[in-house]
Amino acid sequence: MNLNETINQMYKDCGISPEVLKLGEEVLEELSPRFAKIDAVAEYNQMKVLSAMRKNRVSEMHFAATTGYGYNDSGRDTLERVYADTFHTEDALVRSQITCGTHALHLALSGNLRPGDELLSPVGKPYDTLEEVIGIRDSVGSLKEYGVSYSQVDLLPDGSFDYEGIRKAIKPKTRMATIQRSKGYASRPTLSPKQIGELIAFMKQIKPDIICMVDNCYGEFVETKEPSDYGADMIVGSLIKNPGGGLAPAGGYICGTAECVERVARRLTSPGLGREVGANLGTNPSFYQGFFLAPTVTASAEKGAIFAAKLYERLGFRVHPAGDAPRYDIIQAIDMKTAEGLKAFCQGIQAAAPVDSFVTPEPWAMPGYDSDVIMAAGAFIQGASIELSADGPLRPPYTVYFQGGITWYHAKYGILMSLQKLVDSGFQL
Numbered sequence: 001m002n003l004n005e006t007i008n009q010m011y012k013d014c015g016i017s018p019e020v021l022k023l024g025e026e027v028l029e030e031l032s033p034r035f036a037k038i039d040a041v042a043e044y045n046q047m048k049v050l051s052a053m054r055k056n057r058v059s060e061m062h063f064a065a066t067t068g069y070g071y072n073d074s075g076r077d078t079l080e081r082v083y084a085d086t087f088h089t090e091d092a093l094v095r096s097q098i099t100c101g102t103h104a105l106h107l108a109l110s111g112n113l114r115p116g117d118e119l120l121s122p123v124g125k126p127y128d129t130l131e132e133v134i135g136i137r138d139s140v141g142s143l144k145e146y147g148v149s150y151s152q153v154d155l156l157p158d159g160s161f162d163y164e165g166i167r168k169a170i171k172p173k174t175r176m177a178t179i180q181r182s183k184g185y186a187s188r189p190t191l192s193p194k195q196i197g198e199l200i201a202f203m204k205q206i207k208p209d210i211i212c213m214v215d216n217c218y219g220e221f222v223e224t225k226e227p228s229d230y231g232a233d234m235i236v237g238s239l240i241k242n243p244g245g246g247l248a249p250a251g252g253y254i255c256g257t258a259e260c261v262e263r264v265a266r267r268l269t270s271p272g273l274g275r276e277v278g279a280n281l282g283t284n285p286s287f288y289q290g291f292f293l294a295p296t297v298t299a300s301a302e303k304g305a306i307f308a309a310k311l312y313e314r315l316g317f318r319v320h321p322a323g324d325a326p327r328y329d330i331i332q333a334i335d336m337k338t339a340e341g342l343k344a345f346c347q348g349i350q351a352a353a354p355v356d357s358f359v360t361p362e363p364w365a366m367p368g369y370d371s372d373v374i375m376a377a378g379a380f381i382q383g384a385s386i387e388l389s390a391d392g393p394l395r396p397p398y399t400v401y402f403q404g405g406i407t408w409y410h411a412k413y414g415i416l417m418s419l420q421k422l423v424d425s426g427f428q429l
């Protein structure tokens with residue numbers, strides 16, 4: 001047997017039927033030019049990260065753990081320089097004390113808004129967890145409780161910006177705008193950094209001192225440029241998504257202007273202390289190495305998303321974004337049509353996982369959702385969605401949200417397995 005035959009035998013031994021494998025290979029053949037472009041973006045971004053690491057003379061001493069207050073933590077401070085130089089911002093905060101993406105966004109907002117200020121979302125409803133942060137849904141400790149008001153302008157039906165609506169919504173008290181790049185779990189398209197740049201330029205023309213923050217979750221390294229290259233005052237994200245490269249065990253980042261980041265630092269720790277405190281507690285090696293790997297890890301996840309889109313599109317499923325559409329994040333949504341289809345997809349992803357492959361995910365009544373939800377995640381790091389994962393609410397059209405894949409080969413196997421489970425449940429190829 002040659003190597004290809006050996007690999008195919010391996011897939012068969014791992015539960016993939018010859019029919020599913022053949023279909024997968026047919027879809028993949030078409031994808032080589034697309035994958036070559038993704039590799040080129042990854043190559044560029046790899047050089048961008050490497051340049052920042054070389055410029056800042058990253059060295060073994062930066063990997064040492066600090067404890068207590070964490071004064072003079074040069075490893076932490078240098079990592080923050082590496083992030084700032086990679087994303088072309090004046091400054092950055094990258095900390096394990098930032099527990100998740102929502103926390104990072106809350107810090108960026110609450111650090112920069114003051115009582116009487118208004119926050120504007122010019123791109124419609126923000127990510128679910130921000131509703132309680134902002135006070136769209138009443139919540140103890142929300143920005144609303146601190147006297148910060150909120151206004152929102154929805155995207156137009158075709159997904160473009162409602163410039164007239166935005167012009168009217170910008171008032172003297174409008175201090176900040178929050179712009180979400182990824183569609184998240186909404187049905188609108190994901191925004192490109194360039195589009196975000198046009199929006200920012202428009203708003204700054206009306207009100208030059210408006211602070212523009214971009215929720216960059218799931219978007220990092222998908223393109224050669226980030227929203228910070230297009231005028232964003234802050235970009236914000238989670239380290240258990242793209243920039244952590246699958247290695248960071250927790251954390252978040254805020255990159256932006258020196259002034260904005262300083263205000264966030266004072267919110268993260270305390271006025272007077274700011275960025276000077278915050279021991280790294282041993283997380284530095286994974287933060288550095290994860291960031292080093294992030295461009296290729298993101299490329300793997302993106303390849304997985306495109307493979308899934310093309311495969312399921314070919315079988316007659318509706319996919320968002322479409323298989324051939326440009327991509328600005330790593331999330332793929334597929335309407336599975338039936339509850340059985342959604343369950344089968346998630347069970348396939350779970351069965352292909354390196355961790356907890358023997359577990360069968362079942363729908364459950366998750367707090368905060370109005371229908372049962374099913375989730376597949378066999379991750380090394382709890383909830384890390386840069387690792388291969390899938391989830392969806394059990395209601396029509398039974399959309400599964402699929403993302404991640406630290407290696408392309410794992411993403412490929414997971415997607416083949418999802419289709420195998422669908423076939424096993426009675427779906428005709």
Ligand SMILES: *Cc1c(COP(=O)(O)O)cnc(C)c1O
Nearest residue numbers: 100101102127182184215217238
């Ligand atoms: C994941 C995500 C968040 C929140 O991040 P958590 O780490 O889950 O708190 C916010 N916005 C977007 C667009 C996201 O994808």
